[in-house]
Amino acid sequence: MAFTVCKMFLWFIIYSFIGWVYESTLCSITSRSLVNRGFLNGPVCPVYGFGALIVILALEDQAGHVLALFLSSMLLTAVLEYFTSWILEKFFHAKWWDYSKWRFNLNGRICLGGALVFGILSVLLIEFVHPVVSGLVEKLSRTAVYGASSVLLVMMTADLFATVRHILTLNGRLAEIQAALDGYKDEMVQRQRERVDALQAKLEAIPNLDAFRTAFQEKLGVLPDQDELRERIQERLEGMQSRLEERFENSRFHSQRIQQLLDARDFQDRRLLKAFPKWRSTTYAEAHEKLRERLDPRRKDASSTPQQDPKTEEKE
16 A cells, blocks of 8 residues: 555656646746746646546546547546645735736636646646556565655655745744835825815815805806815825835835835745746735835846935825
């Protein structure tokens, strides 16, 4: 039993490596730069290994029945991809890939095009690839199987531990940055609301306001009523979002600690952001985007932006 499990683990590693080659090649071509595609640091994509094992164990007896194998594997791999996406999102509070812009997608987690590709790959796996891989593993001695599987298990476990630890640490960094961003935005929006309330109070204090509005409209025809005025004010407050974020770095919320968190140049950060271009935090979206901007070599470092006078910001 243990020997069989070790052989299956070697299958898993081999197919994880083949999946990594496929994904890395595809992403490197589309991005025109070398990409180490995969959740882990090593040259493996475990989801491909799990997918291959599930297809082999569940559908190997359908070899020779190409259409049935294609349809069954397409459904099976789509379910696996969907739940992998869901589990990663729930555990790490982030979306690692997103098919929302693809036609016939389900919650952005899977799409028809991807399912068709995995169906074809599964047919190739059962009909052509696995007989060769299984034959090669069968030729290994028991000592080689036990030794190789043990070494690879230790290496993959260490890689998994390091990757998960880093992502959890990164979420902690993002939480601090997001808290500072939220505090700054709340303060600035509150200031604007207070100014709007003061202006509205002054308008309401004007004697014969209705007569003034009527006379003004007769001349220019542009004075909005109260409801329209409130709508315009709300639109302006919502439109302030990007401007507020730009001024964040000159505020009291942008402390030395936040600067250090943003300036950290971690290898894992760069690798994951490059490997998963559509990776987005579902909990700390703005902090994640700001960190992404800092790590993007095409953008100028924010530290080179001229500092604005705090008094000027106070007036704004």
